[in-house]
Amino acid sequence: MDHSSLAGRIFRGVALALVLVFFMFPIVWILMMSFQTNEQILRIPPRILFEPTLANYQALISGHLRTTAGNLEISFMRNLMNSFVLSSAAVLLALLLGVPAAYAFARFKFRLGESIAFTLLSFRFAPPLLVLLPLSLYYQQLGLNDTYFGIVWVYQLIALPLILWIVRGYFEDISPDIEHAYRLAGHSWREAFTRIAVPLAGPGIAAAGLLSFIFCWNNFVFALILASADKQPVTVGALAFVTASGIQYGQIAAAIVLSVTPTLLLALYAQRYLVEGLSLGAVKG
Amino acid sequence: MSMVQLLQTNALPRRTTRLRGRMLPYLLSLPALLVCIAILVPFVTAAVYSLQRYRLNLPYLRGFIGVDNYIDFLSDPAFWNTLRISLVYTALTVVLELLLGLGIALLLRRPTRVHNAVSIVLLLPLMTAPAIAALMWKLMTNPSFGILSYLVSLFGVHDFKWASDPSSALFTVVLVDVWVYTPFIMILLLAGLRSLPRQPFEAAALDGVPASFVFFRITLPMLAPYIITASLFRLLDSIQQFDIIYAMTQGGPGDRLMVFQVQAYLEFFQYTNVGRSAALLMILWLITNILSNIFIKNWLRLRARAHGHA
Numbered sequence: 001m002d003h004s005s006l007a008g009r010i011f012r013g014v015a016l017a018l019v020l021v022f023f024m025f026p027i028v029w030i031l032m033m034s035f036q037t038n039e040q041i042l043r044i045p046p047r048i049l050f051e052p053t054l055a056n057y058q059a060l061i062s063g064h065l066r067t068t069a070g071n072l073e074i075s076f077m078r079n080l081m082n083s084f085v086l087s088s089a090a091v092l093l094a095l096l097l098g099v100p101a102a103y104a105f106a107r108f109k110f111r112l113g114e115s116i117a118f119t120l121l122s123f124r125f126a127p128p129l130l131v132l133l134p135l136s137l138y139y140q141q142l143g144l145n146d147t148y149f150g151i152v153w154v155y156q157l158i159a160l161p162l163i164l165w166i167v168r169g170y171f172e173d174i175s176p177d178i179e180h181a182y183r184l185a186g187h188s189w190r191e192a193f194t195r196i197a198v199p200l201a202g203p204g205i206a207a208a209g210l211l212s213f214i215f216c217w218n219n220f221v222f223a224l225i226l227a228s229a230d231k232q233p234v235t236v237g238a239l240a241f242v243t244a245s246g247i248q249y250g251q252i253a254a255a256i257v258l259s260v261t262p263t264l265l266l267a268l269y270a271q272r273y274l275v276e277g278l279s280l281g282a283v284k285g
Numbered sequence: 286m287s288m289v290q291l292l293q294t295n296a297l298p299r300r301t302t303r304l305r306g307r308m309l310p311y312l313l314s315l316p317a318l319l320v321c322i323a324i325l326v327p328f329v330t331a332a333v334y335s336l337q338r339y340r341l342n343l344p345y346l347r348g349f350i351g352v353d354n355y356i357d358f359l360s361d362p363a364f365w366n367t368l369r370i371s372l373v374y375t376a377l378t379v380v381l382e383l384l385l386g387l388g389i390a391l392l393l394r395r396p397t398r399v400h401n402a403v404s405i406v407l408l409l410p411l412m413t414a415p416a417i418a419a420l421m422w423k424l425m426t427n428p429s430f431g432i433l434s435y436l437v438s439l440f441g442v443h444d445f446k447w448a449s450d451p452s453s454a455l456f457t458v459v460l461v462d463v464w465v466y467t468p469f470i471m472i473l474l475l476a477g478l479r480s481l482p483r484q485p486f487e488a489a490a491l492d493g494v495p496a497s498f499v500f501f502r503i504t505l506p507m508l509a510p511y512i513i514t515a516s517l518f519r520l521l522d523s524i525q526q527f528d529i530i531y532a533m534t535q536g537g538p539g540d541r542l543m544v545f546q547v548q549a550y551l552e553f554f555q556y557t558n559v560g561r562s563a564a565l566l567m568i569l570w571l572i573t574n575i576l577s578n579i580f581i582k583n584w585l586r587l588r589a590r591a592h593g594h595a
Contacts, residue, residue, distance in 0.1 A: 026421050027409060
């Protein structure tokens with residue numbers, strides 16, 4: 001199909017190289033910065049070769065930052081832990097609530113199911129602040145903004161629609177005949193659901209779970225508005241850290257690297273699932 | 286996530302299993318229903334706020350004022366600035382990401398090992414938190430040591446201020462948006478390209494049809510539903526962009542990047558004007574609804590044509 005000339009092949013090679021440089025350079029450069037001292041970072045022209053230091057990471061992990069203006073206590077590790085706790089709890093809860101609902105949507109025709117699916121989808125496209133600003137007033141009254149539960153609860157707005165839509169598609173792809181046969185053998189619907197349907201939809205559930213973990217982790221605005229300082233995840237924490245530390249560029253780079261490493265590793269590990277999850281529905285025509 | 290599924294649910298054959306009660310599906314979807322209600326309550330609250338004079342610092346002045354908040358926007362230059370910047374930002378990002386994403390998808394079309402590796406690596410920007418991505422670019426565009434500032438200085442452009450100069454701020458945040466989200470379009474279009482039937486292309490190759498004709502008359506029309514779907518997702522996200530702009534400049538310099546959600550955020554937290562903030566967000570919600578309706582209509586038409594029902 002593709003009979004390219006030499007010029008065509010050179011053009012494609014160059015274009016591919018440019019694409020790689022544009023999309024990879026920022027990640028590589030920040031990674032390099034995170035191993036440099038402030039003096040090395042401020043040097044002009046910048047050098048590709050330098051003596052790496054772990055001081056930035058040590059400062060972040062110990063929580064003591066020595067700056068020219070004095071010592072600064074930082075809680076970046078706490079932000080990192082918050083991100084893990086909030087995202088994992090949110091995804092677990094969403095799977096617990098979402099997988100049975102996705103099954104119901106796929107197997108039973110009922111009007112409420114369609115209404116829920118439509119409502120969730122239309123709110124996927126509504127401005128998040130529309131919901132978050134009134135919620136912030138409620139949360140203050142209820143004292144929820146200082147709890148993990150409050151944040152995990154609103155993260156359901158991210159995770160649950162994703163899980164419902166992706167997992168529903170997988171359940172619909174599985175023929176109900178297998179479950180019928182299993183039930184005719186005298187098993188309850190609950191057994192058919194847990195022993196047949198869920199294992200068969202396993203890859204879809206994994207894809208949906210991973211994607212929602214990444215989206216919860218990467219979310220910024222929910223926690224910015226609802227979480228108190230000590231429940232904030234890395235996305236909000238990193239911004240606060242930039243403001244607080246000012247010119248400690250090496251540490252800022254290290255904080256960025258620590259914030260993105262978990263999701264990037266997950267993405268690389270599960271790339272096949274992710275592409276499936278992202279393109280499912282949009283592409284499944 | 287899935288516009289396509291939504292649109293095809295009616296066509297899906299579904300069998301109901303014999304169940305002890307009819308309540309089972311309702312019980313199973315109860316949690317999802319609760320979440321829906323949990324969204325709807327604050328949503329309705331916001332709609333009500335938008336019809337009130339409601340300032341957090343002046344609670345005793347609170348009261349129903351009808352559509353006054355909306356009418357005030359008509360004569361408010363700040364509102365028109367917000368509308369303009371949001372639309373320009375959206376148009377720029379969607380068009381650039383679409384062109385770039387389509388180009389990259391075409392480059393990676395053949396499923397060779399190198400191409401697959403590149404497409405995996407391109408997932409990384411998409412999986413970076415947009416707020417963090419903005420911080421990365423902020424470090425790279427720092428006027429004193431940023432590598433990009435240094436690189437443009439090699440080309441004779443000194444003192445390029447990136448996001449802190451009103452004339453280049455929009456360009457800078459658009460650049461970050463393109464960096465993060467182009468891979469999304471690329472992934473969808475690549476999946477689309479690879480799923481196209483081969484026969485039309487083989488026939489065209491046999492007949493010696495020129496490549497440009499193949500591209501404009503075969504590839505693009507067949508890819509159209511994917512292009513529309515991908516742009517719809519980007520369009521609706523882009524007009525609501527908050528993370529990148531807030532993390533980069535908080536809407537500045539001045540009011541240069543005051544898109545809807547950033548303006549509404551500041552209106553709420555800085556000026557404590559809840560009513561105005563809610564009205565702004567209601568207008569944004571209306572715009573997204575109109576846009577998505579236009580797109581879904583076009584999408585359905587194209588889909589019908591692609592399936593030969595037109």
